[in-house]
Amino acid sequence: MNARRTLFLALTAGAVSVSSPLLAATAPPPILVELFTSQGCSDCPPADHLLLELAARKDVVALTLPITYWDMLGWKDTLATDANTQRQKAYAKAMSRSGVYTPQIVVGGAEHVIGGHRDKVLTAIAHAQAQREFVPIAIAQGSGRVTVTIAARAEGQRSTAATIWLMHTLSHAKVAIGGGENNTRELVYANVVREMQRFGDWDGGEKNFTIPMRAEPGKQDGIAIVLQRADYGPVIGAALVALR
Numbered sequence: 001m002n003a004r005r006t007l008f009l010a011l012t013a014g015a016v017s018v019s020s021p022l023l024a025a026t027a028p029p030p031i032l033v034e035l036f037t038s039q040g041c042s043d044c045p046p047a048d049h050l051l052l053e054l055a056a057r058k059d060v061v062a063l064t065l066p067i068t069y070w071d072m073l074g075w076k077d078t079l080a081t082d083a084n085t086q087r088q089k090a091y092a093k094a095m096s097r098s099g100v101y102t103p104q105i106v107v108g109g110a111e112h113v114i115g116g117h118r119d120k121v122l123t124a125i126a127h128a129q130a131q132r133e134f135v136p137i138a139i140a141q142g143s144g145r146v147t148v149t150i151a152a153r154a155e156g157q158r159s160t161a162a163t164i165w166l167m168h169t170l171s172h173a174k175v176a177i178g179g180g181e182n183n184t185r186e187l188v189y190a191n192v193v194r195e196m197q198r199f200g201d202w203d204g205g206e207k208n209f210t211i212p213m214r215a216e217p218g219k220q221d222g223i224a225i226v227l228q229r230a231d232y233g234p235v236i237g238a239a240l241v242a243l244r
Contacts, residue, residue, distance in 0.1 A: 029059075029129065029134035030058075030059055030060060030061045030238050030239065031059065031060050031061070031107065031108055031125050031128045031129055031235075031238070032060075032061050032063070032107070032108055032109065032226060032235040032238040033051070033054055033060055033061065033062045033063070033105060033106075033107055033121075033125065034063050034065055034087075034105065034106045034107075035047055035048070035050075035051045035062070035063070035064050035065065035103060035104070035105050035115055036065050036066075036067050036084070036088045036100070036102055036103065036104045036105075036106070036115075037051075037064060037065070037066055037067070037102055037103045037115065037189075038066060038067055038068075038069075038070040038071075038077050038080065038102050039066065039070075039075055039077040039078065039079070039080075039175060039177055039180070039182060039187060040070035040071060040072075040073040040074065040075045040076075040077060040180040040181060040182065041070050041073075041102045041103065041181065041182075042181035042182055043102070043103060043116060044102055044103045044115070044116075044182075045182065045185065045187060046103075046115075046116040046118075047102075047103030047105065047114075047115025047116045048064070048103075048187055048188065048189055049188075050105075050115065050116070050118055050121060051064055051105075051115075051189070051190055051191075052188060052189075052190045054121075054125075055190035055191050059129070060125065061224060061226075061238040061239065061240045062190065062191055063167070063169065063191050063192075063193050063224060063240075064079075064189045064190060064191055064192045064193065065084035065087060065088065065192075065193045066079040066080040066081070066084055066189075066192065067080055067084050067085040067088055067100075067102065068080040068081070068082060068084075068085045069085060069100070070102065070180075073180045073181055074179045074180035074181070074183075075177060075178065075179040075180030075181075075182070075183070078175055079170075079173060079175070079189065079192050079194075081193070081194070081195075083193075083195070083196050084193055084196075087196070087232070088100050088104065090231070090232045091106055091109075091112070091232050093232075094230070094231075094232040094233060095112060097112075101114075102115070103115025103116055105121050105124075107121070107124040107125055107127075107128050108124075108128035108131075108234060108235050109228050109229075109232065109233055109234050109235035110128070110233070110234045110235070111124045111127065111128070133157055133236055134236055134237060135150060135151055135153065135154075135157075135162075135202075135227055135236050135237035136150075136151040136237065137149070137150050137151070137225050137227065137237045137238065137239040138151075138239070139223065139225065139239050139241040141213060141241070141243065141244065144212065144213050145210045145211065145212060145213055146210065146211050146212075146213050146223055146241070146243070147208070147209075147210045148208070148209055148210070148211070148225055149206065149207070149208050150164070150202055150206065150207040150208075150225075150227060150237065151206055152204065152205050152206040153204040153205070157204075160229055160230075161201055161202060161203050161204065161229075162201070162202045162227045162228055162229045162230075162236060162237075163198060163200075163201060163202075163227070163228050163229070163230070163231045164198075164199045164200045164201065164202055164207075164225065164226075164227060165196060165197070165198060165199060165224075165225070165226040165227075165228060166196065166197050166199040166211065166223070166224075166225060167193050167195065167196040167223070167224040167225075167226065168193075168194050168195040168196070168214065168220040168222070168223060169191050169192060169193055169194060169220060169221070169222040169223065169224055169240065170189075170191070170192040170194055170218075170219065170220050170221060170222070171190065171191060171221050171222050171242060172188070172189070172190060173188070173189040173192050174186060174187070174188050174189075175187050175188075175189070191222065191224070191240065193224070194219065194220045195220070198231070202227055211223070213243055214243075215243040215244075221242060221243050222240060222241060222242050222243055223240070223241055223243065224238065224239065224240045224241075225237075225238070225239050225240075226238050
């Protein structure tokens with residue numbers, strides 16, 4: 001499958017965890033990198049490997065979002081969700097694209113790159129790091145709950161509201177492929193998004209909330225918080241924590 005082969009679909013149809021806002025404020029802003037991939041796409045394994053590399057960086061929140069629309073190629077992706085697919089379609093609409101493709105990497109909610117093009121992905125990350133607008137997010141754990149603190153808007157920062165996304169992640173997954181274009185291969189993934197929800201809104205002031213800790217070995221063992229303008233616009237805050 002050519003990486004540029006586009007599936008036209010109806011569009012209507014690092015990793016950093018911190019314990020205090022002060023620490024978050026002095027650390028480099030982590031850049032959100034999202035890989036839309038499929039076990040049924042022969043062009044995707046190099047991008048999956050790149051995501052593993054990015055997941056080890058402290059200045060990046062790297063997430064894998066397996067999609068469903070290549071399940072027709074002879075192998076049903078064991079990690080794909082409709083929510084991941086819909087998020088990619090929403091990005092396409094926000095970026096005025098006519099369709100979606102794999103492997104696609106979206107950097108900072110604002111720039112998309114073919115996932116296997118390592119140099120272009122790294123350039124996009126460096127470009128995102130050059131922008132100065134970011135909001136620190138602190139995540140702490142205790143007593144069976146996760147506490148999230150989103151800092152107030154810095155002086156001089158524009159006041160547009162943003163969406164808070166909550167994502168439950170699986171830090172590591174290894175899948176033996178039994179059919180389709182990657183038949184007989186064993187693929188490895190990092191920080192797979194297993195669930196996501198639009199958790200609420202941020203109005204520019206400090207926001208605190210708690211959520212239950214839901215660590216399920218082999219299913220989900222992490223939480224990512226993403227602060228994003230206009231639902232699917234530029235990402236101005238991201239954090240990922242491994243549950244323990």
